[in-house]
Amino acid sequence: MRILVTGGAGFIGSHLVDKLMEKEKNEVIVADNYFTGSKDNLKKWIGHPRFELIRHDISRPLFVEVDQIYHLACPASPIFYKYNSVKTIKTNVMGTLNMLGLAKRLRARILFTSTSEVYGDPLEHPQKETYWGNVNPIGVRSCYDEGKRMAETLMFDYYRQYGIEIRIARIFNTYGPRMNIDDGRVVSNFIAQAIRNEPLTVQLPGTQTRSFCYVSDLVDGLTQLMEGTDTGPINLGNPGEFTMNELAKAVQELINPKVQISEVENTPDDPRQRKPDITKAKEVLGWEPKVNLHEGIPLMEDDFRRRLGVPRT
Numbered sequence: 001m002r003i004l005v006t007g008g009a010g011f012i013g014s015h016l017v018d019k020l021m022e023k024e025k026n027e028v029i030v031a032d033n034y035f036t037g038s039k040d041n042l043k044k045w046i047g048h049p050r051f052e053l054i055r056h057d058i059s060r061p062l063f064v065e066v067d068q069i070y071h072l073a074c075p076a077s078p079i080f081y082k083y084n085s086v087k088t089i090k091t092n093v094m095g096t097l098n099m100l101g102l103a104k105r106l107r108a109r110i111l112f113t114s115t116s117e118v119y120g121d122p123l124e125h126p127q128k129e130t131y132w133g134n135v136n137p138i139g140v141r142s143c144y145d146e147g148k149r150m151a152e153t154l155m156f157d158y159y160r161q162y163g164i165e166i167r168i169a170r171i172f173n174t175y176g177p178r179m180n181i182d183d184g185r186v187v188s189n190f191i192a193q194a195i196r197n198e199p200l201t202v203q204l205p206g207t208q209t210r211s212f213c214y215v216s217d218l219v220d221g222l223t224q225l226m227e228g229t230d231t232g233p234i235n236l237g238n239p240g241e242f243t244m245n246e247l248a249k250a251v252q253e254l255i256n257p258k259v260q261i262s263e264v265e266n267t268p269d270d271p272r273q274r275k276p277d278i279t280k281a282k283e284v285l286g287w288e289p290k291v292n293l294h295e296g297i298p299l300m301e302d303d304f305r306r307r308l309g310v311p312r313t
């Protein structure tokens with residue numbers, strides 16, 4: 001099986017590559033433009049005979065011969081996806097069209113990593129796959145959430161019109177080793193701040209919630225979805241729901257009891273609540289997460305301490 005992973009130099013992509021490379025019969029090709037990813041995340045595979053790394057921007061066509069495509073390429077942190085919003089749209093729309101074109105030519109199965117952000121600021125809680133969402137189409141997050149919604153539409157149109165084998169995962173907030181230290185997402189921010197003994201920046205009101213999934217659980221869900229028979233969309237996430245105040249307290253308790261917590265301004269359109277209903281993933285894939293937040297944070301702390309050069313005292 002030859003497998004293409006777009007965005008494979010990023011956080012989730014590199015963990016997925018590790019899992020795919022474990023199988024002796026797999027060959028893996030990564031296409032990435034290194035916008036938020038890094039070769040460092042893949043250094044153990046560079047030079048391996050079953051592995052190939054291509055610098056490529058997926059908003060342009062790609063010609064390779066593969067059996068399966070995991071299509072992850074897209075900046076995921078709000079800071080980075082807003083930084084060049086037009087580019088984010090091109091990555092989601094033109095990039096997904098290019099990958100679907102490739103899948104069509106090769107009759108390859110393609111899995112797209114969509115997001116819980118397609119539910120916007122949800123009025124239904126927890127969110128089921130049948131919920132159509134509450135999204136601002138002209139807001140500063142739209143390049144990402146509307147971009148992902150359009151990409152889902154493209155996936156289903158290629159499925160209906162050309163019979164392409166599609167899989168769609170709606171991923172909820174995922175965390176773990178290899179997140180960029182200055183990625184801007186909340187778990188990586190709080191862990192880096194706690195290690196550096198800088199105040200944890202809780203964005204107001206602090207009562208907004210998220211549900212955090214450890215990366216190894218998520219990657220298991222992605223491969224199970226790819227190998228299963230259901231097109232999705234399927235929610236992949238951990239239903240354990242926390243306010244940002246609770247998350248800050250957990251990081252304080254687990255990493256640095258002396259660290260301060262400060263309240264800072266939020267950004268527009270921040271969803272107020274988010275929690276996956278994973279009934280479908282349980283029924284269809286037999287998947288559910290195993291690692292809870294209190295187990296996952298210390299695993300991520302080890303990696304951050306190593307990269308920041310601050311050992312435990």
Ligand SMILES: NC(=O)c1ccc[n+]([C@@H]2O[C@H](COP(=O)([O-])OP(=O)(O)OC[C@H]3O[C@@H](n4cnc5c(N)ncnc54)[C@H](O)[C@@H]3O)[C@@H](O)[C@H]2O)c1
Binds near residue numbers: 008035038115
């Ligand atoms: N981590 C999460 O919580 C989360 C939640 C929902 C969905 N997702 C989705 O999962 C995927 C991976 O997320 P992540 O957290 O690993 O993010 P990440 O930013 O670490 O990885 C994204 C990768 O895509 C690459 N990339 C971006 N634009 C590209 C382009 N035009 N051409 C080629 N490569 C490009 C980046 O360089 C990076 O390596 C994304 O599609 C994201 O939207 C992630």
Ligand SMILES: O=c1ccn([C@@H]2O[C@H](COP(=O)(O)OP(=O)(O)O[C@H]3OC[C@@H](O)[C@H](O)[C@H]3O)[C@@H](O)[C@H]2O)c(=O)[nH]1
Binds near residue numbers: 076117185
């Ligand atoms: O330092 C911070 C950063 C963020 N936050 C808050 O933490 C919450 C989560 O913010 P993040 O930036 O980590 O992520 P978001 O949930 O907003 O978006 C994420 O959703 C799912 C994926 O598609 C993406 O990984 C990302 O877009 C927000 O309410 C935000 O206001 C803080 O309180 N402090």
